[in-house]
Amino acid sequence: MASGGLAGAGSLCIVYPLDYARTRLASDVGSKTKTFNGLADCLMKTAKGPGGVLSLYNGFGVSVAGIIPYRGVYFGMYDSLSDLNPLKNDRNVVGVASKFAIAQVTAITAGYASYPFDTVRRRLQMQSEKPKDQWLYKGTLDCFVKVWKDEGASAMFKGAGANALRTVGSALVLVLYGEIKTLLGFEGGVGGGE
Numbered sequence: 219m220a221s222g223g224l225a226g227a228g229s230l231c232i233v234y235p236l237d238y239a240r241t242r243l244a245s246d247v248g249s250k251t252k253t254f255n256g257l258a259d260c261l262m263k264t265a266k267g268p269g270g271v272l273s274l275y276n277g278f279g280v281s282v283a284g285i286i287p288y289r290g291v292y293f294g295m296y297d298s299l300s301d302l303n304p305l306k307n308d309r310n311v312v313g314v315a316s317k318f319a320i321a322q323v324t325a326i327t328a329g330y331a332s333y334p335f336d337t338v339r340r341r342l343q344m345q346s347e348k349p350k351d352q353w354l355y356k357g358t359l360d361c362f363v364k365v366w367k368d369e370g371a372s373a374m375f376k377g378a379g380a381n382a383l384r385t386v387g388s389a390l391v392l393v394l395y396g397e398i399k400t401l402l403g404f405e406g407g408v409g410g411g412e
Contacts, residue, residue: 226285234281235261235274241343253347268349277342280358284335291328296321296392314393321392325385333381334374338362 230237239260246252254260265271300306305316338361345353355361365373 226289227282230278230281230285234278237281238264238274238276238343238346241340242347245344264347267347269346273346276346277339277358280335280342280361281339283358284332284339287335288328288332291331292324292388295327296324299324300396314397317393317396318389321389322385324392325388326382329381329385330375330378333378334362336381337365337374337376341365
């Protein structure tokens with residue numbers, strides 16, 4: 219779990235500004251006056267804003283923190299449930315389908331376990347280009363508390379259902395990884411002993 223978290227945090231350092239831009243550009247869609255004219259414009263305007271380049275990393279800490287429950291549930295639950303699967307050694311359609319079902323449940327559960335962190339991350343990103351005195355949230359904890367208090371616990375999971383639909387690919391990766399390991403002669407599933 220620690221290595222998965224560190225790998226995730228390392229890659230996040232590189233791709234986080236792109237994630238920020240995706241969030242900001244998505245909020246631009248449908249608005250009468252667009253704030254940005256594409257990816258480069260979004261990154262440049264934000265970096266030149268009052269917070270400088272670090273504005274591109276607003277919400278980074280909570281995003282890294284969200285990797286821990288996601289990866290922990292993702293790999294830990296998958297390995298645990300796979301060990302309980304009575305069809306785990308079957309190479310037929312039913313065996314593979316049972317592995318996919320376990321992977322899908324795991325991916326959805328991992329997504330819900332980490333979704334509040336994602337909600338906070340997006341809200342922090344949305345205020346990045348504004349001067350700090352106009353920010354609605356002072357930081358991660360303040361955002362968690364205000365959302366919970368003002369909008370209720372369910373607000374932490376707004377959009378989680380749509381996110382769950384995206385887990386099919388993640389579940390396929392888990393199953394394919396396990397099947398390829400088996401074909402290559404390695405024992406165990408994802409994260410299993412060799």
